[in-house]
Amino acid sequence: MATNRRSKSERKRVLVVGAGAAGMSCAHHLANHPDKFDVTLIDAVDYCGGQAFSIPLDKERHGTSWLNQGVQGGSCIFHHTMTMFARQGYHADPVKLQVSFGKDDVFWSNVFPTQLLARHQMEIKRFKRMLTIVRWFELFFALIPIKILMKMFFFSDEFTNTVVLPMVALFLGTGNATPEVPSIILERLCTSPTYGMWYPADKLSVASNLPPMVVFPKFSDFYESWREDLESKGVNVRLSTELTKVAKRDKDGVIVKLIKRTPTSDAHNPNSAWVPQEDGNVEPNAQEVEEHYDELVLCVLADTAKRILQPTASFREKRVLGSAKFSDDITVTHWDSDYMKKHYENFYNPEQVVATLSGVDQTTRVQMAQKSFKPMYYIKMYDQDRSKLEMCFDCTNYQSQFPPEVSFDKHVFQTIYLNKHRDGHLWPIDEIEESKIIRKDW
Numbered sequence: 395m396a397t398n399r400r401s402k403s404e405r406k407r408v409l410v411v412g413a414g415a416a417g418m419s420c421a422h423h424l425a426n427h428p429d430k431f432d433v434t435l436i437d438a439v440d441y442c443g444g445q446a447f448s449i450p451l452d453k454e455r456h457g458t459s460w461l462n463q464g465v466q467g468g469s470c471i472f473h474h475t476m477t478m479f480a481r482q483g484y485h486a487d488p489v490k491l492q493v494s495f496g497k498d499d500v501f502w503s504n505v506f507p508t509q510l511l512a513r514h515q516m517e518i519k520r521f522k523r524m525l526t527i528v529r530w531f532e533l534f535f536a537l538i539p540i541k542i543l544m545k546m547f548f549f550s551d552e553f554t555n556t557v558v559l560p561m562v563a564l565f566l567g568t569g570n571a572t573p574e575v576p577s578i579i580l581e582r583l584c585t586s587p588t589y590g591m592w593y594p595a596d597k598l599s600v601a602s603n604l605p606p607m608v609v610f611p612k613f614s615d616f617y618e619s620w621r622e623d624l625e626s627k628g629v630n631v632r633l634s635t636e637l638t639k640v641a642k643r644d645k646d647g648v649i650v651k652l653i654k655r656t657p658t659s660d661a662h663n664p665n666s667a668w669v670p671q672e673d674g675n676v677e678p679n680a681q682e683v684e685e686h687y688d689e690l691v692l693c694v695l696a697d698t699a700k701r702i703l704q705p706t707a708s709f710r711e712k713r714v715l716g717s718a719k720f721s722d723d724i725t726v727t728h729w730d731s732d733y734m735k736k737h738y739e740n741f742y743n744p745e746q747v748v749a750t751l752s753g754v755d756q757t758t759r760v761q762m763a764q765k766s767f768k769p770m771y772y773i774k775m776y777d778q779d780r781s782k783l784e785m786c787f788d789c790t791n792y793q794s795q796f797p798p799e800v801s802f803d804k805h806v807f808q809t810i811y812l813n814k815h816r817d818g819h820l821w822p823i824d825e826i827e828e829s830k831i832i833r834k835d836w
């Protein structure tokens with residue numbers, strides 16, 4: 395093999411920026427062609443995985459020593475992800491998703507029928523008919539935002555805000571931007587047998603299936619194994635290395651400016667002085683060095699890519715990268731069960747259950763819920779404005795490393811508050827007991 399290899403200088407020198415899922419995957423595929431590519435992978439922080447990482451937990455209290463922060467799980471159709479796990483000897487565990495939507499009089503679930511669903515039986519039937527019409531005229535409805543679609547078919551605000559929007563927000567993670575999501579997504583979510591989370595839509599309960607999902611293995615171990623694997627294939631992985639600027643791009647290649655960041659104890663190096671809108675001016679004296687590559691692959695967020703390309707970016711690149719809108723959300727990892735009881739429906743409550751929907755007996759679902767209702771995902775609508783959402787995971791019910799019986803007051807939750815700038819006044823974030831906050835991530 396070695397004799398067939400082109401000399402090092404004939405290979406394209408590729409710089410991959412960002413060692414999250416995208417950058418690792420890119421480096422992996424390039425590394426499969428060592429005769430063509432000489433790959434360098436950099437990341438500003440001191441670990442691989444990007445947004446997908448694990449944090450330590452107090453095992454005595456919570457029953458396990460680690461938690462996947464933020465990124466919890468995905469769909470069974472994530473074939474590429476599963477393949478990458480398997481290659482490194484890891485696997486994702488199957489789980490059937492149980493969701494708790496809303497609270498008190500606007501509570502409903504995909505697990506059992508509640509008063510809210512009984513109250514909206516006419517609209518639920520109409521919703522099913524609307525899906526058929528949207529499917530017939532998909533081209534027409536494709537780009538119409540969900541908020542307009544719901545008005546066109548005369549749905550009530552309560553049904554739109556408490557049933558429809560949360561169903562979509564959950565699947566897409568679109569949070570408070572969900573009203574703007576194209577109608578075709580809502581339609582496919584309920585009609586697609588392959589990726590429709592709420593397929594088939596139920597004419598009595600809207601969503602009565604338990605979507606088969608997977609929960610991910612310990613990210614920090616998986617990405618560390620993957621990093622070692624890439625290095626064994628010749629990829630030069632350089633962590634705590636930030637690309638500050640693309641200085642030149644032309645037919646001769648790219649010239650980039652890099653700085654070395656000082657690693658922190660938790661590997662999440664704070665932003666450097668080159669990243670704007672930061673309070674801290676970390677490492678303002680770091681020396682930029684210049685490096686030359688044949689190709690550059692940016693596997694970073696769109697706004698970061700726009701900033702670092704800025705001196706060399708074309709008009710089209712600026713337009714495309716600038717069109718991605720980011721909101722200032724915060725994820726609070728905590729174990730404040732009182733907060734959860736106050737703001738969400740966590741348990742089976744016979745007072746909220748209905749025995750029939752439109753005269754159809756619901757005993758089987760009710761009995762199942764009585765025995766095994768354990769919500770993993772919560773979405774709540776704020777009382778002051780029900781079109782605005784707060785999302786939450788019960789990680790103890792969701793992630794498979796937790797033992798089955800952990801008392802509720804020791805469960806670990808992640809509450810996601812959305813759009814500080816616009817909706818921060820609605821956030822009850824200060825109600826989480828300070829001593830029970832494990833971590834906050836913007």
Ligand SMILES: Cc1cc2nc3c(=O)[nH]c(=O)nc-3n(C[C@H](O)[C@H](O)[C@H](O)COP(=O)(O)OP(=O)(O)OC[C@H]3O[C@@H](n4cnc5c(N)ncnc54)[C@H](O)[C@@H]3O)c2cc1C
Pocket residue numbers: 411412413414415416417436437438439443444445446464465466467468635636637638693694695698702725
């Ligand atoms: C709270 C939350 C929950 C989520 N939950 C799920 C879930 O349950 N299931 C799911 O499938 N997806 C989930 N996602 C989405 C998922 O995390 C992302 O789609 C995925 O991790 C993105 O990977 P990426 O490689 O594109 O980017 P990232 O993971 O963001 O990686 C980009 C990397 O680039 C580095 N970088 C940035 N700028 C520079 C620079 N100038 N120089 C060098 N390095 C740089 C960063 O440090 C980072 O490591 C969630 C996301 C969030 C925020």
